[in-house]
Amino acid sequence: MSVAETLAAVRPRSSRAVAFLVFAIAIALIAATPFLPNYYIRVIDSLLIYILLGIGLNIVIGYTGLLDLGFVAFYAVGAYSYALLASPQLDLHLPFLLILLVAACLGAITGILLGIPVLRLRGDYLAIVTLGFGEIVRIIINNLDWLTGGPKGIARLDKASILGIQIARPVDFFWLLLVVVLLAGLVAWRLERSILGKAWAAIREDQDAARGIGINTTNAKLAAFATSATIGSIAGAIFGASQRFVSPESFTLQESVLIVLMIVVGGIGNILGIVAGAAILILLPEVLREFAEWRILFLGLLMIFLIIVRPAGIVPRSFGPDKLIRRLIGK
Amino acid sequence: MLGNLIQQTVNALTIGSIYALIALGYTMVYGVLRMINFAHGEMFMLGAYVAFLVLSMLVGDVGMAGAIALTVAFLVAIFLVGFIGVGIERVAYKPLRNSTRLAPMLSSLGVSLSLVTGIQILAGPQPVAFPSFFPVVRYEVMGGTITSMQIGILVAAFVLMFGLYFLVNRSRIGIIVRAVSESRPTAQLLGINVNGAISMVFFVGPLLGAAGGILYASYYGIMSPSMGAVIGLKAFTAAILGGIGSIPGAMLGAFILAFVEVGGTALLPIVTHGVLGTEYRDVLTFAILILVLLVRPAGILGEAVSEESIVYKREF
Amino acid sequence: MTLVFDRLRKEYGQVVAIDDVTASFAPGLIHGVIGPNGAGKSTLINMTAGSYTVSSGSIVLDGKRLDRxxxxxxxxxxxxxxxxxxxxxxxxxxxxxxxxxxxxxxxxxxxxxxxxxxxxxxxxxxxxxxxxxxxxxxxxxxxxxxxxxxxxxxxxxxxxxxxxxxxxxxxxxxxxxxxxxxxxxxxxxxxxxxxxxxxxRITIIVEHDMDLVMALCDNIIVMHHGKLLFQGTPAEVQASTDVQLAYLGTANDIDDIRAAAQDRRAQLGIRTRRRS
Incomplete structure (x- = not known):
């Protein structure tokens, strides 16, 4: 057997081994999480929230190729939905699932309302307008004291519960978030493979040519914006419920940039990449605790480095969940 | 009333001239590379910090006298930041010139983040008091107050802008830069040194931005690592307002924005009966941005670009 | 039912790119559009496809106005x-x-x-x-x-x-x-x-390659300075002295046209390849 043949025989098996390893680690992590100290579960919860945000924003940036720098606004809409509808602030105490639904709808509506005027613009203006929009939302929250509590935020939010089961401990949120992340990931992944997903890709590649084959680009982009905003808003509502406190500080421009960075580092357009990107973004600061201030500097430099050296990110676009599964079952 | 009007006008002119200095950098980079340089606001911030560092070295170590030290610090700082700008372009943007349109913008986001946190680490995240670059004398003009600082800022800004105007319209390098922004492929085919032109833009843009930063910090007496973000956004709004890619447009847009801001801030609480206070000034800015883009995406002095004539194929 | 241009016009400021072109294109045929550089051939296609706006006149397909x-x-x-x-x-x-x-x-x-x-x-x-x-x-x-x-x-x-x-x-x-x-x-x-x-199907080809146009097209439209100069079968176009004048300035044979087309093709080849 020649060297080449040996390699050819080994490679599929080793990539299968990688797939097995990824799955094994994921399952081991999930199984072990409930037994970890609360502190670590909280870290994993926040990892899952970032993955959820990444899945949402990736629809706009990765699939459709639009740079949205105001994503955090939708996150804020969700968080403040929960804060206002389940706290002493307005003395409303609606059930968690209902608020989740309201937040999802509000997110979609905000996304469409922002999208209608903005999506007709050329791509690069979009980045700056969404950035402005994110800032507008933050400034309004900061100043609308009677409603949002201003810079002090809203505290003493209700404990969440679903069908009588209380969701309060970090481990409860872990299970909730796991389910939501898996669902959102599945929807996003199937959307990408649908005809709408193909149209998004066409818009990303060449917007004019996409119009030329009959795609109503404004509508397709609106759909991307609305879906992404919905996911962001749901993430916000869960975030609010888990923190039981919201303030404008969580919704700064830097947060938007961090989510973009996470997608870029992991691999633009790929759900598995988002998981990798979020892991780096969230776990790195935990590992580099003593160098807390250096981490964002490091992340910024990593972003430049990756964009130049490996623009596809850590996980390439073509390596989606389907490939992983196919390798696992050995097809 | 008249005094107040004069005072507000001078306020608007002062802040407008600072916006203009920054907006010019955005518009020139966009003209040549069709790229939004998100790190440009950081050049503004760097200008203030570098000037502060140079000044403290001049005064502390060299023992230079006040006015000369200030002038030297100003010049050294803006040229240093100019060179930093060229260096950043070489490292972070140049390798991406033939990539997608999204790539250099993302890279510039990375640069912006790195610079802000870098300065935070070196100088601390908290705001720092900034020395005044001009002696402060107050003049009463028909009941309004104008300071010598404002006059100094206006003079400095206008000198720089006229300098740019002559550089772009009267010098060889200006012709080259204009040719490259008209059409990079054509300029390249004609044997024009495109890299040189781009470096020039990334020298002059940050230089003007840094000057804006020093004047701004000196005007408000304070600087902070995050000062570039919002001002950068406003300057970009000004650049779009005037028509991105157009140098006179950037200046015009900056002054219009400043007047709307100053006027709006004064009128907003009155018009809305106190419902919307002065804290909504930034909201007003962004609302204008969105409005302009909707009504006239090409800006006031910008030319409408037909879809098919865009040189670069991919939107992103 | 056909594709019809009726007094179609495109102006850029003072410049008239397409000057009152009226033409109709029957289905089942292949229509060629030829003419010297800058005659407005691509502009016609871009207007039909909606990439450029129409200054005045109309484009009608099967009774339906496309230009709006x-x-x-x-x-x-x-x-x-x-x-x-x-x-x-x-x-x-x-x-x-x-x-x-x-x-x-x-x-x-x-x-x-x-x-x-x-x-x-x-x-x-x-x-x-x-x-x-x-x-x-x-x-x-x-x-x-x-x-x-x-x-x-x-x-x-x-x-x-x-x-x-x-x-x-x-x-x-x-x-x-x-x-x-x-x-x-x-x-x-x-x-x-x-x-x-x-x-x-109505097929419209804008092309500089005369061999291709002559071999393929049933009907040829010759554009010159934004105006419709000549319309006819390939044989009629080849025989027309107007067309030869428009192309070369002097009456000359078709080989020179072909040489010009080759030249053009080579240029475009370089330009488009460099982009990718």
């Missing part, structure tokens, strides 16, 4: 086009480049596709079957899973035409399809364009 519609609406009215500088979706596969053309008909079922996998796969199979048929027609089936941007230049040209044809358009607009192709590829292109001819 948006670009995507024009495409959905049955007008498909190719571009002078190839515009494919580079990072999508060859197959996906065609599949996405079914967006206007299939988009309504998106959520069903997302939520119900069997529906999605049956839809996808149906789309892909049609696409593979076209790919086989253009001998591209071997490249189905390759990224469009990675194909050789000649294959990209073919793929762009395949993309225009996949939804069986009423009007096919080709903007210099032979630009940058070698002799062999041009011959292949001529054969394929002849084979796609169908009784319902």
């Amino acid at each position: 519609l948006k670009k995507y609406q024009i495409a959905n009215s049955g007008v498909a086009r190719t571009y002078q500088n190839i515009r494919l979706f580079d990072q999508m596969t060859t197959l996906e480049n065609l599949e996405v053309c079914f967006y206007p008909t299939d988009v309504g079922g998106t959520w069903k596709e997302v939520l119900w996998p069997p529906y999605a796969s049956s839809r996808r199979d149906r789309r892909r079957e049609k696409c593979m048929e076209i790919l086989r027609f253009f001998d591209l089936q071997g490249h189905a899973d390759a990224e469009a941007g990675s194909l050789p230049y000649g294959r990209q040209r073919m793929l762009e035409i395949a993309r225009a044809l996949v939804c069986n358009p009423r009007v096919l607009l080709l903007d210099e399809p032979a630009a940058g192709l070698n002799h062999h590829e041009t011959a292949e292109l001529t054969a394929r364009l002849a084979a796609q001819r169908s009784p319902d």
